[in-house]
Amino acid sequence: MTLARPQPAISVVICVYTEDRWDDILAAVASVRDQSWPAEETLLVVDHNPALLRRLREHYEGAADVAEGQEEVRVLANAGPRGLSAGRNTGIAASTGEVIAFLDDDAVAERDWLRHFAAGYADPRVLAVGGRTEPVWASRRRPAWFPEEFDWVVGCTYRGLPPGRVRVRNVLGGNASFRREAFDAVGGFASGIGRDGDKRPLGCEETELCIRLTRARPDAVLLIDDRAVIHHKVPAARERFGYFRSRAYAEGLSKALVARSVGAQAGLATERRYTTLVLPAGVARGVRDALLGRAGGAGRAGAIVAGLAAAAGGYLIGTARARRAGGARFTIAAVPGPSASGAEAAQAAVPGPPGAAPAATAGPPATEPGSPTTAAGPPAARPDRPAGPADGPAQTAREGAA
Numbered sequence: 001m002t003l004a005r006p007q008p009a010i011s012v013v014i015c016v017y018t019e020d021r022w023d024d025i026l027a028a029v030a031s032v033r034d035q036s037w038p039a040e041e042t043l044l045v046v047d048h049n050p051a052l053l054r055r056l057r058e059h060y061e062g063a064a065d066v067a068e069g070q071e072e073v074r075v076l077a078n079a080g081p082r083g084l085s086a087g088r089n090t091g092i093a094a095s096t097g098e099v100i101a102f103l104d105d106d107a108v109a110e111r112d113w114l115r116h117f118a119a120g121y122a123d124p125r126v127l128a129v130g131g132r133t134e135p136v137w138a139s140r141r142r143p144a145w146f147p148e149e150f151d152w153v154v155g156c157t158y159r160g161l162p163p164g165r166v167r168v169r170n171v172l173g174g175n176a177s178f179r180r181e182a183f184d185a186v187g188g189f190a191s192g193i194g195r196d197g198d199k200r201p202l203g204c205e206e207t208e209l210c211i212r213l214t215r216a217r218p219d220a221v222l223l224i225d226d227r228a229v230i231h232h233k234v235p236a237a238r239e240r241f242g243y244f245r246s247r248a249y250a251e252g253l254s255k256a257l258v259a260r261s262v263g264a265q266a267g268l269a270t271e272r273r274y275t276t277l278v279l280p281a282g283v284a285r286g287v288r289d290a291l292l293g294r295a296g297g298a299g300r301a302g303a304i305v306a307g308l309a310a311a312a313g314g315y316l317i318g319t320a321r322a323r324r325a326g327g328a329r330f331t332i333a334a335v336p337g338p339s340a341s342g343a344e345a346a347q348a349a350v351p352g353p354p355g356a357a358p359a360a361t362a363g364p365p366a367t368e369p370g371s372p373t374t375a376a377g378p379p380a381a382r383p384d385r386p387a388g389p390a391d392g393p394a395q396t397a398r399e400g401a402a
Contacts, residue, residue: 006037006038006118007098008097008098008099008118008121008179009040009096009097009098009099010037010039010040010097010098010099010100010101010114010117010118010177011039011040011041011042011043011091011095011096011097011099011100011101012032012039012041012042012043012100012101012102012103012114013043013045013088013091013092013095013100013101013102013103014028014029014032014042014043014044014045014102014103014104014105015045015047015078015084015087015088015091015102015105016044016045016046016047016049016052016056016105017046017047017048017049017052017087017105018049018052019049019051019052019055021105021106022055024105024106024107024233025044025056025105026059027108028103028104028105028106028107028108028109029042029044029060029073030108031103031108031109031110031113031230032071032103032109032114033071034111035109035111035112035113035114035115036111036112036114036115037112037114037115037117037118038071038114039071039097039101039114040071040095040096040097041071041072041073041074041095041096041097042071042072042073042074043073043074043075043076043091043094043095044056044060044073044074044075044076045076045077045078045087045088045090045091046075046076046077046078046087047078047082047083047084047086047087048077048078048082053075053077056075057075060073060074060075061073061074061075074094076090076091076094077090078090079093080191081191083191084173084189084205085188085189085190085191085205086189086191088102088173088188088189089188089189089335092180092183092188092335093188093335095180097180098179098180099117099118099121099177099178099179099180100177100178100180100183101114101117101176101177102173102174102175102176102177103174103175103230104155104174104175104230104232106232106233106235107133107174107175107230107231107232107233108230108231109229109230110228110229110230110231112227112228113131113228113229113230114228116129116131116225116227116228117129117131117177117225117228119225120165120223120225121179123221125219125220125221126179126220126221126222126223127178127179127181127182127213127217127220127221127222128171128176128177128178128179128182128210128213128220128222128223129171129176129177129222129223129224129225129228130168130171130172130175130176130177130222130223130224130225130228131172131175131176131224131225131226131227131228131229131230132157132161132175132224132225132226132227132228132229132230133155133156133157133172133174133175133229133230133231133232134156134157134229134230134231134232135151135154135156135231135232135234136231136232136233136234137234137239138233138234138235138236138239139236139239143239143296144295144296144299144300145241145296145299145300145302145303146239146244146300146303147159147282147286147300147301147303147304147307148282149278149279149282149304150244150248150303150304150307152251153238153243153244153247153248153251153307154232154234154238154247155172155174155232156232156234157172157226159278159282160274160278161224161226163226164225164226165223165224165225165226165227166223166224167221167222167223168222168223168224169207169210169211169214169222169270170206170207170209170210170211170222171206171210171222171223171224172206173189173205173206174230174232175228175230175232176206182213182217182220183335184335185213185216185217186209186212186213186216186217187332187334187335188209188332188334188335189205189206189208189209190205190208190209190332191332204251204254204255204257204258207254207255207258208257208258208261208262210222211258211262212262212332215262241303241306244303244306244307245306245307245310246310248306248307248308248310248311248314249310249311249313249314250314251311251314252310252311252312252313252314252315252316252317252318253314253315253317253318254314254318255271255311255314255315255318256314256315256316256317256318256319256321256322257318257322259315259319260319260322260323275308279304279308282300282301282304283301283304283305285297285300285301286298286299286300286301286302286304287301
C-alpha cells in the first residue's frame with residue numbers, strides 16, 4: 001500500500017560534487033528520509049563527476065531495502081555547466097513537488113525541517129521559506145576569534161537575524177525552499193555568480209534570484225523560519241583566518257555582480273544597515289570582552305574589521321571589472337516543468353539588465369530598480385522588521401543585542 005503524502009508535496013534537491021563527502025552525502029539523505037513531513041522525493045544532482053554519479057546510482061537506485069512509504073532517491077547528472085547554480089536548476093527541472101527545498105551535501109536537517117517549511121506556504125503569497133543553519137565546527141568548538149556576525153562566511157545563520165518567522169529579502173540556498181511558481185515566473189538560479197566546486201568561494205546566487213523574484217512579483221513574500229534547522233559541517237580549513245578573509249573578499253566580488261545587475265539600491269540595501277549597525281555593535285562587544293579579559297574579544301573585533309575591509313575591497317574590484325566588461329553578464333536558466341527531459345534544462349545565456357526576466361520565461365513586468373516588495377507579510381511574519389540575506393552580510397533587528 002502506498003501512503004499518501006502530505007500537501008504541499010516537497011521535493012528535496014541535494015547538489016554533490018566530490019566523493020570526499022561520501023559519508024556526509026549519505027547523512028544528508030538519511031536526515032531527509034527521517035522527516036516528520038515526508039519528502040515527495042530526494043534528488044541528488046552530481047556536478048560533472050562520473051565516478052560519484054555511478055557510485056551513488058549503485059547505492060540508491062539498486063537498493064532493495066527501501067521502507068514502504070519512504071521517498072524515492074533519484075541520482076541525476078548536472079545537465080548544465082559546472083557549478084552549484086546549474087546543479088540546482090537541473091534538480092528543479094527534474095522535480096515533481098509543488099515546493100522544491102535545497103539542502104547542502106555536508107549538512108543534516110532536524111526532523112521537523114520540512115514541516116516548518118510547509119507551514120510557511122499556508123499563505124499563498126509566500127514564494128520562498130528559508131531556515132536556520134547552525135555550524136558544526138571540525139574542532140568541536142567555535143574558534144575564539146571567529147565573530148558570530150560573520151557566520152555567513154561558513155554558510156550559517158549569523159548574529160543579527162531576529163528570531164521567529166520573519167520576512168526577508170532573500171534566503172540561504174543551502175537551507176531554503178521555493179514554490180515552483182517562483183521558477184515559472186523568473187527562471188532558475190543564475191550561473192556565473194555562485195560556487196563552482198573548489199574554486200574561489202563566490203556566492204549571492206540566492207540573493208540575485210530573490211531580488212529578481214520580488215521585482216517581478218511585487219506581492220511575493222519571502223520568509224526565514226528559525227525553527228527549520230539544519231546542522232552544517234565546517235571543515236578545519238574553513239576555521240582558519242585565511243579562508244575567512246578570502247570568503248569575505250569573494251562575497252564582495254559577488255555583491256558587485258548583483259548590484260551591477262539589479263542596481264545598488266536593491267542589491268546593497270540590507271548590507272548598508274548591516275555594516276552600520278550590526279558590525280559596529282560586534283566590534284564594541286569584542287572590545288568590551290577584551291577589556292574584561294575574556295578570551296577572543298580582541299580577535300573578534302579585529303576579524304570584523306578585517307572581514308569588512310576584505311568584502312569592501314572585493315566589491316570595489318568587482319565593480320571595476322564589471323564596468324570594464326560592459327556590465328554584469330551571467331546565465332539565467334529557463335527552467336522547464338517536471339515533465340521535461342534533461343536536455344530541455346539547457347541554459348540560455350542572457351544579459352543581466354535590471355529587472356529583466358529570463359528568456360522564455362513568462363514573468364510579469366519588472367518594477368523599477370530597487371523598488372521594495374509591497375505586499376504585507378503573512379500573519380506570522382513581521383514585515384516591519386525585515387531581515388537581511390542569509391548568504392552574505394545583512395542587517396536585521398538584533399544588531400544592537402549584546
